[in-house]
Amino acid sequence: MDKQSLFFTCLVAIVSTLLMLMSMQFLAKKLNLKPEEQEKIKISYTIWYVSILITYFLFLKVALELIENSIEIIIYSKLIENTFLISMQKITIFIGFTFFFTFISYFTVEKILQLSFGTRLDTIEIEKENIGYYLIKGILLILFTFSLITIFEHFLKWFLPTIETPFYH
Known part of the structure; x- marks a missing residue:
């Protein structure tokens, strides 16, 4: 592990958690909860509140692992000129999809419960x-998240930077 990638990963975790808390406050005000x-x-x-946060942290765990890996690949790549810009692009993509999957999971469980209750x-x-x-809603949301985690991880791996390896005969 590189110190730079670990620092950026911790920074991303803190900032994205603060953004998630603010978006949950906005959602609670919008729904008048x-x-x-x-x-x-x-x-x-x-x-x-806690069930949505647990869902978010389960998705965030996967995203942070991939963020750290992608930052290390970007830092050690000799072909990438602007490492900071590329790192920020990857971080934005991974965290954006974390928010997207969290809220899609929430609204999917909401619709499932509307069908049931x-x-x-x-x-x-x-x-x-x-x-x-x-x-029931929280447990269903967390279990639904566990079923989506592998799909989420494979989806995010599409956006990992590629490693150029020379091929010698």
Whole structure:
């Protein structure tokens, strides 16, 4: 492991986690899940929030491994002129797809639950403290993520930089 790739990977993890927390706050406000004047956080809201975060971190783990590998390949490549720009492109692609897969998983599980339990409004379910519903939703989201991780990893490997190896006879 190179110190530069490890540093950039840690930096990417921190910044992307902060972006994810901000996007989850935006989603919660858009869905009207957590009123501003409420002092106590409800358990069902916590389960909803934590299940999305676990999903994100499962995808992020795979993306960070590939980010570190791609940065090391880019740093040691003799053919790449602007290593910083290429590294930022790879980081953006990997983190962007991490966000994409996280939210696609969330909305897919949402649609699956609508087929199973009917249309339920999250604002009403959180207000009524329907912990069982959010436990089912969270567990289903995490299990769905585990089933997508290998597909996600293979998909991200398409964007890894290629290694030019000379072929001698």
